[in-house]
Amino acid sequence: MKNHFLFIIIVVVFSINATAQQAGTLNMNFSQDGWDASMYGNNNGFYINKTLIQPDGKILVCAEGYYPSEATQAVVVRYNTDGSVDTTFGGGDGVVRSKDDAAIDLWTHANGMGIQNTGKIIIAGDAFGTEERIFRLNADGSLDASFGINGVINRPRPNAEFIYHVGIQSDNKIIICGEESRLVNGTLEPHVFLWRFTENGTLDTSFGNTGVVSYHSTAWLNAVGARFVLNDLIILLDDKILINQSFTKAPNGSVMLRKFNANGSSDSSFGTDGEAIKNVVANQADYKYSSSAVQQNGSIISSITSKDEINNTYTESIYRVNAQGAIDLSFNINLGNPTNFPETLQLKVSEDKVYIIKKSDQSGYSFDEIRCYDLSGNLVTSFGNNGVSLLNQNNSPQSYPNKAAISLDGTINLVSNITDPNNSANTLFLAVSVMGFNPNLSHSDNLAASKAIVYPNPTTGIVSISKSDYKTIEKVEIVDSLGKVLNIITENTAQIDLSTYASGIYVLKIYSGERMFQKKIIRS
Numbered sequence: 001m002k003n004h005f006l007f008i009i010i011v012v013v014f015s016i017n018a019t020a021q022q023a024g025t026l027n028m029n030f031s032q033d034g035w036d037a038s039m040y041g042n043n044n045g046f047y048i049n050k051t052l053i054q055p056d057g058k059i060l061v062c063a064e065g066y067y068p069s070e071a072t073q074a075v076v077v078r079y080n081t082d083g084s085v086d087t088t089f090g091g092g093d094g095v096v097r098s099k100d101d102a103a104i105d106l107w108t109h110a111n112g113m114g115i116q117n118t119g120k121i122i123i124a125g126d127a128f129g130t131e132e133r134i135f136r137l138n139a140d141g142s143l144d145a146s147f148g149i150n151g152v153i154n155r156p157r158p159n160a161e162f163i164y165h166v167g168i169q170s171d172n173k174i175i176i177c178g179e180e181s182r183l184v185n186g187t188l189e190p191h192v193f194l195w196r197f198t199e200n201g202t203l204d205t206s207f208g209n210t211g212v213v214s215y216h217s218t219a220w221l222n223a224v225g226a227r228f229v230l231n232d233l234i235i236l237l238d239d240k241i242l243i244n245q246s247f248t249k250a251p252n253g254s255v256m257l258r259k260f261n262a263n264g265s266s267d268s269s270f271g272t273d274g275e276a277i278k279n280v281v282a283n284q285a286d287y288k289y290s291s292s293a294v295q296q297n298g299s300i301i302s303s304i305t306s307k308d309e310i311n312n313t314y315t316e317s318i319y320r321v322n323a324q325g326a327i328d329l330s331f332n333i334n335l336g337n338p339t340n341f342p343e344t345l346q347l348k349v350s351e352d353k354v355y356i357i358k359k360s361d362q363s364g365y366s367f368d369e370i371r372c373y374d375l376s377g378n379l380v381t382s383f384g385n386n387g388v389s390l391l392n393q394n395n396s397p398q399s400y401p402n403k404a405a406i407s408l409d410g411t412i413n414l415v416s417n418i419t420d421p422n423n424s425a426n427t428l429f430l431a432v433s434v435m436g437f438n439p440n441l442s443h444s445d446n447l448a449a450s451k452a453i454v455y456p457n458p459t460t461g462i463v464s465i466s467k468s469d470y471k472t473i474e475k476v477e478i479v480d481s482l483g484k485v486l487n488i489i490t491e492n493t494a495q496i497d498l499s500t501y502a503s504g505i506y507v508l509k510i511y512s513g514e515r516m517f518q519k520k521i522i523r524s
């Protein structure tokens with residue numbers, strides 16, 4: 001008999017605005033006590049791989065459902081912004097299961113997920129053996145037969161390709177990123193590959209070499225006892241492609257940022273031939289993990305998590321490079337020397353705040369922790385307890401790292417999994433939604449924002465902007481729920497035409513005088 005595992009999403013909301021509680025404290029207006037739980041049964045557990053925010057603000061979670069005696073299926077869960085299950089998704093329970101749903105019927109890993117601005121969902125991973133698999137769901141969770149061949153792309157893997165990440169460019173073209181092995185001077189060496197597909201699943205031969213980019217670096221060749229980790233894929237606002245990879249080459253561990261132009265050519269303006277490498281002495285340890293996040297000015301903040309095997313110590317630190325790939329010596333965050341091996345941390349940038357999301361060393365890595373810093377590397381003491389918020393889920397220990405995404409209003413949504421305290425044979429998946437600071441909207445800016453009126457809202461097209469203090473509006477940026485600036489308007493800022501945009505939630509960033517304030521707008 002198979003063990004039954006439970007999939008539980010528990011949403012905790014922390015909030016800050018002019019009248020709400022301090023950021024980092026429970027918002028008791030959410031589900032009456034700040035917690036909301038919904039339960040799903042499945043076999044043999046889950047592993048969370050991605051959390052994303054849809055253009056309409058809904059929370060999308062991609063996981064793998066394990067079947068050790070059989071195979072693995074993709075499990076996609078969607079929640080409304082209030083934490084309730086979105087019954088319009090999947091079979092009416094808010095869940096899509098790629099094998100259990102007869103209309104999909106696909107065994108697959110679910111390593112990467114992306115959302116096109118049409119609301120369609122790309123899932124990608126290994127299909128067990130000779131193929132890598134990419135498929136697309138419609139916004140309601142049904143398989144999209146117009147994509148690839150009957151909704152699916154199956155790619156052969158002659159170089160032992162393995163997909164890890166999915167990115168979506170502004171024209172809805174799909175970037176697939178993974179690791180492969182190729183011969184270099186007679187030796188198999190790790191490479192990173194990029195594939196690009198058109199919006200509907202045709203290999204885009206205008207990208208790289210007939211749709212494919214494959215690269216390695218001399219920095220990681222012939223590494224002794226190397227462990228190569230493909231950490232992050234980020235599509236930048238100009239559609240350039242940023243990749244974070246870490247590796248060991250004794251005695252150093254390194255993090256390498258690699259940047260490509262939107263067409264797959266190397267961005268020679270970044271670092272040295274498109275590479276920016278940060279070394280850390282690791283004394284032959286093979287544990288190197290990293291994460292990256294990008295500021296609006298193009299600077300890249302990255303982490304290093306490492307172990308020194310000789311001295312048996314661990315380090316966690318944060319560094320920054322500018323948009324050209326040069327180390328910014330003015331910025332450094334040292335998270336100290338944890339007593340246990342630290343799990344992979346995540347970095348998120350929300351306007352002028354940097355969030356470090358990790359397991360807490362204070363609790364022996366039982367609970368998730370969020371640290372909030374400004375762009376100078378200083379803890380923001382008004383967040384949580386002197387800049388740190390410890391997420392203690394009723395003293396239930398968390399066993400796996402979370403996956404996080406930030407909503408337009410600054411909400412930080414995390415998903416992780418724990419052992420069921422009432423039944424050790426079960427695994428519970430825990431989602432925590434933490435609303436931090438509203439991006440670029442301080443307490444004083446809330447007053448300025450209140451002087452702006454955007455109407456009608458919701459809208460089917462034209463919206464008008466008026467300001468009661470009669471100050472000039474110099475610029476308006478239209479931003480989607482993924483944080484991408486879709487358009488910058490500097491003329492006729494009193495009226496904004498959203499008629500060509502897909503239905504969803506957008507933010508208008510309105511620049512007036514020395515202030516910038518935001519208005520959320522619903523395109524119906």
